[in-house]
Amino acid sequence: MRYLKLSISLILSVIGLAVYFVTVPQIDEDELVHLTVQAGNEEILDDYSFNGYIYNYSSFSLTNEDILVPANLPYLEMLDAREEMEIMMLKETYPDFVNKLAYGTNTYSYLISADEEYLTSAHFEYQSNVFSEIYSKLQFRALNKETNKIEEDFVTRELGSNIFYASIVGINENYPVVDVLIDTRLSNHSNENFEVSELSLISYNFETKNMTETVLLKTPDYIEPVVYTAVHHNESIQAFRSFDSETSEEVSYLVDYDKDAIIKREAAGERLIVSDDSRLYSIVDTTLVEYDKTSQEKVSAVDLTMDFKENKNMDFAMNELFILDGKLFVLNNNEIEDDSERNQIRPTDLVVYAISTGEILVEGQFTYGGTEQVGAWAASIDQIKQSPTKD
Amino acid sequence: MIKFIRLLEFELGRFLRFLIPAIVLSAVIQFIALFDTITNYNAYLKESLESNVPMQQFSMHDVTGSGLFPVAILIVPLLFVFYSLFTWYREWLGKNTFIYRLLMLPINRMSIFFSKAITFLIGGLLAFLTQFGLYAIIFVIFENAIQPEYFTALNIHNVQPPYEMIQLTLFPTTSFEFLHIYGFAFAALLALFTAILMERSFSVKGAIGGIIYFIAYFVGYFYISALNSIDSMPWIIKPSHIFLMQGAYILLMMVISALISHLLLKNKVRV
Structure with missing residues (x-):
């Protein structure tokens, strides 16, 4: 037969390619994450979205109506997707303001403050390879949602040559003033292997163009925000944690944007939570305590009902805690403990408490399906927010 | 068009004489890597049973992540690099200066260029799909060699460790x-x-x-x-x-x- 090699090769190629692409795994979005309410009133969860990550596959955002999985979007949209769903929502509504932050060629370490009237942001403008220059140029931007007008201003900070890292870790806006917190890591002049963390509060006024910088804290230990999120909602206080290398204990800090002050919390073993209405709570063991504005006086304390099923790991230090609308959300991401379980993606437990009484309102579990098809090895939910609504 | 197809058939035949041995060599090394992993698994199983230590899970990543396997996969791309030079220079430097006859053919000279290029395209697809088939065969053998409770089933498209160059670029x-x-x-x-x-x-x-x-x-x-x-x-x-x-x-x-x-x-x- 003529052209035998060519014919066979082409037939094999066409059939093989078809088989290859037909067998490419696709996670069915409805199967990917499933919330089962085991007890309580499931309607309580209707107003919230849960953001998480299927490791090695995709982030996701789950509401009671649908699920958004960037990896399953059309290819070009998938390339442009950002992990934080709130950024994606803001990008849709305010592309001119958000695109520069999300895709800017020289934008580094940005945070956005979102309230009803303004979107405000701060980021470093990356135009140099010298650390002290990268972290000295700070850009503030503000978008008036009503007029759609964007204001942009640069400020320059005085930095020494011993800086080797900085990131913006907090933002609070009270237009025309915007406050940002910057965590700066410095090498110690006397010992280059020794680092110092400096937490600075920078206030910028869009009208007077004045900038002030105050160092709130200097510590040899790393300090990090309790909640990582790129979009803040004008909480007037923000919690941080650090690990005291001398006492080997976790230390909590509280930054009060109204007073431009930082407060070190002395209570050992507590977890600080700032609610969506800027109230301060802490959890020690199974007691939820609310503090007043000074963060020193207790306003109330309730014992949380802890009737979890056996074998559930309720070590609070491992959990994600949120207080929204007077409810405490506890997310327990069960990580695999050893290599013998590496094919199992454990469920995430969810418990919702009424903070006024401590009783359990809802108990549920997120389960993950089809994940072995895409080689995923872990999953977690790390953020709860009010369900995103387009303005 | 017929003349072009005849030229393409001719070029493909020449290329397959190199490609098929390279694929066979690659397959042999991949099977060696497979049986090496199975041997290691058996030794590990025996040791775990004797010492009562919990067994880890095994998956295709244990086969494809072993040192020999990536070498086997890279044999074929290396052949393509070599043959892309060889396919032209053999015409000038080989016996009988074959380029003279090629250029004298009563067809557009670009047919020579495109027949060589499309040969690579078809050869590339064949190599790609043969490797995909090999994954399927190795997967079945490995699955049957490992006790089900210690075997993590992966999709055939995820048998290479994620984020590795081979997975990202070739598949x-x-x-x-x-x-x-x-x-x-x-x-x-x-x-x-x-x-x-x-x-x-x-x-x-x-x-x-x-x-x-x-x-x-x-x-x-x-x-x-x-x-x-x-x-x-x-x-x-x-x-x-x-x-x-x-x-x-x-x-x-x-x-x-x-x-x-x-x-x-x-x-x-x-x-």
């Missing part, structure tokens, strides 16, 4: 990525063919020009890839924009390479 999981990656390689092949024809046309000067042209292809591509990290860029460039620009660049370079090669084959190439 894309979307048709867009497939076209992009293999299109990039095909355009590089055409650029190399053009560089070879430059050298065959203008000797040393052509060789220098050809090397510059070939390197320029990669420089251009990676410049586009880095557009969204250039500090002075005044526009917002999204990742999707980069992807589309890269695609357009690949197509453009294919056309430019074909045009230059056409001019060289028609007017300048020396026998």
Whole structure:
């Protein structure tokens, strides 16, 4: 037969390619994450979205109506997707303001403050390879949602040559003033292997163009925000944690944007939570305590009902805690403990408490399906927010 | 057209004489890696049972992640690199100066160029799909060799450890990525063919020009890839924009390479 090699090769190629692409795994979005309410009133969860990550596959955002999985979007949209769903929502509504932050060629370490009237942001403008220059140029931007007008201003900070890292870790806006917190890591002049963390509060006024910088804290230990999120909602206080290398204990800090002050919390073993209405709570063991504005006086304390099923790991230090609308959300991401379980993606437990009484309102579990098809090895939910609504 | 197909059949036959042994050699090494992993598993199982230590899970990553396996996979791409040079130079430097007969054929000289290029395309697809089939066979053997409670089933498209170069570059999981990656390689092949024809046309000067042209292809591509990290860029460039620009660049370079090669084959190439 003529052209035998060519014919066979082409037939094999066409059939093989078809088989290859037909067998490419696709996670069915409805199967990917499933919330089962085991007890309580499931309607309580209707107003919230849960953001998480299927490791090695995709982030996701789950509401009671649908699920958004960037990896399953059309290819070009998938390339442009950002992990934080709130950024994606803001990008849709305010592309001119958000695109520069999300895709800017020289934008580094940005945070956005979102309230009803303004979107405000701060980021470093990356135009140099010298650390002290990268972290000295700070850009503030503000978008008036009503007029759609964007204001942009640069400020320059005085930095020494011993800086080797900085990131913006907090933002609070009270237009025309915007406050940002910057965590700066410095090498110690006397010992280059020794680092110092400096937490600075920078206030910028869009009208007077004045900038002030105050160092709130200097510590040899790393300090990090309790909640990582790129979009803040004008909480007037923000919690941080650090690990005291001398006492080997976790230390909590509280930054009060109204007073431009930082407060070190002395209570050992507590977890600080700032609610969506800027109230301060802490959890020690199974007691939820609310503090007043000074963060020193207790306003109330309730014992949380802890009737979890056996074998559930309720070590609070491992959990994600949120207080929204007077409810405490506890997310327990069960990580695999050893290599013998590496094919199992454990469920995430969810418990919702009424903070006024401590009783359990809802108990549920997120389960993950089809994940072995895409080689995923872990999953977690790390953020709860009010369900995103387009303005 | 018939003459072109006959030429293509001829070129493919020549290439398969190299490709099939390379695929067989690669397969043999992959099976050695497979049986090595199974032997290790059996030894580990025995040790765990004796010492009462919990067994870890085994998956295809244990086979494909072993040292021999990536070497086996890379044999075929290396053959393609070698043969892309060999396919032209054999015509001039081999016995009987075969290029003379090729250029005297009563067809458009670009048929020679395209028959060689399409041979690589078909050979590439065959190699790609043979490897995919080998994964399926190795998967079944490994699954049957491991006790089910210690076996993690993976999709055939995830048998390479994630984020490894082999997985990312050779086995894309979307048709867009497939076209992009293999299109990039095909355009590089055409650029190399053009560089070879430059050298065959203008000797040393052509060789220098050809090397510059070939390197320029990669420089251009990676410049586009880095557009969204250039500090002075005044526009917002999204990742999707980069992807589309890269695609357009690949197509453009294919056309430019074909045009230059056409001019060289028609007017300048020396026998």
